[in-house]
Amino acid sequence: MDTTRSLSPRARWAVPAVVAGAVAAAFAVPATMGAVASDELPAVTADELVERLAVAEKVPVSGTVVYTARLGLPDVTVSEIQGAGPLDLLGGSSTVRVWSDGEDSSRAALLGEVSEYSVVRDGPEAWTYSSADDEAVHYVVDPADLERYEALAQEGAEPPVDGDVPTPSEAAGLALAYARTTTDVTTTEPVEVAGRAAYQLEMRPQTDGTLVDRVLVAVDAETSVPLRTQVWSVQDAESPAIEVGFTDVSFDAPDLSVFDFSAPAGADVREVEVPLPEPGTLEQPSSDALGKDAGVAVSGTGWETVVELSDVDVDEILGATSEGRLPEGSTGSSGADDLFEELTESEDGELPGLPELDTQALYEQLTTEVDGGRLLTSALLSVLVTDDGRVLAGAVPPATLEELAG
């Protein structure tokens, strides 16, 4: 029992050092190990890979996704106070757990510290649920459109949800839609994502007139499921501006009860009927919400596209929020809508504990004064609000917008 006593005091003090070293090694080794033989994959060309993505059979996927945004926006996240919500996606890292049956049912849960924001889709209906304010929103396809939905469902259409949570597949789909225009598509060396060997597509805009430097999509070598999407900005060569990828993935079919959601007892439930978009129309922010006479014009093509809204009454929108809710869809982005909504939400007009948010101040914090208007810059998107009521937005340098605004 006294072997320890034979150790000299100096030897005894070596023990904690050894323990500390062993602990450090125990944490460091698993991170560097587990290199999958991704370099043994047979080579494919970019065209083959795009083709594989297009024809890939949809398979059930579940796992953990980490989403990181480095957009260079001022920190406006309020998840510490408000719990997890789509606002978290504006900056920093968020963890999302996803389940998909490979068909028309899926579930994504954005994890907060002791909160969660879920988006559950099951065929023609969808739910969002926020644990922080115990509110469920039930989206159903407009009954008039239900028949058309059934037909579209074969092609993978799903009801649109405000405040959606991104997954690598959706991000990749968006990037590929762009890839058809004015983009150089190549493949990089195979990579390893979530412990799986993956091919990687690289899409580079041919133009210099955009903030997007390149988009990388890692595609699982075996199942052709997109595992990771990165969007790199020209402003940051060190790390991607947006990255969404699996850290842990499984292709086993998830338990079907995961998709079976109903509002918990006691929760506030809002019912929303969503009409299906008419085939062939672009989704546009409804012009009533932006003030009378608002018009939409698009200039530039491909990566340089700039959307210009004219006759927008900014003061009216900012004023509207201090009175209550922002009209749905009025910012043209569900994330920004939720921002305003979350920050201005109150029950019975009272908001004890939370200071009243000054939307005007927030607007001034997010934007900077420029000649003839106010400018919001981020790593991937610029928005210019001119004094004469026009809003210009695009993935282009701010100077382009100012030039267009004249």
Added chain:
Amino acid sequence: MSLVDSPPAGPPVSSARATARLLGSELRLVFGRVRNIVLLVGLAAVPLLIGTVLFVTQDTPVAGQGPPFLDRVTGNGVFLVFAALVSCLPFLLPLCVSIVSGDAVAGEASAGTLRYLLVVPVPRTRLLLVKAVAALAYAAAAVTAIAGVGLVAGAAFFGVGDVVLLSGDTIPLAEGMLRTLGVVGYVVASLTGLVAVGLFLSTLTEVPVAAMAATVVVAIVSGVLDALPQLSAIHPALLTHHWLDFGEFLRLEVDASTLFAGLAVQAAWVAVFGALAWSRFTTADVSS
């Protein structure tokens, strides 16, 4: 073989008995001290206080505002357990654990009883382990007191029912109770690292208050560092970073790897500071 077998009722048994007796007296010492009992009662009063406030204000506009879980309590008393734990985790629980673990060795040294304790035929290593077990038992008692009183008060004030998870899914009360047990177990395990830190600091000084205060400071500094986004690289290794991960028990599918990550960090802190405490305690000259 014969060496092991030949003295059947010899030193090993008496040594084990001595250790058991030592543990018994250490537990009596920790749980018999008025200060520690007052702290336990104070912690147990937290859910009672929260429950009373919520009960009185439940029909007013301020109902439903506040930290996580608070708005769920009036619908289901089980959530009083979680609301109380969330309220106590940042400061009150670490404070109580620091007081007991920081006092463990330094308290005896300052009272002049440590050298008598070392006369007991139990090696110092085992003495240190006994101290650690007693401090951990106190931490477990503190968490259990909060949870137990929370559950009883919640049931009395608001009744209990099926538990709505963070994901919005509803599980039966029985499963909810199991998950509550998991939460209690995880919170206790989360405090082991702090116990080890307190024990080490306690071996460094003969002034118990210094060890207690230093231990509280470690917990609070860890919390402050955890709040600085610039330090996100070191966050996963911080003592307090995973404390609120007990929320994992309230998700749709409890992800073992998330829980394991938190427990592994605690194990690392226990290993390093346990080893430091051992080195210090077995080499120190004890004069008082």
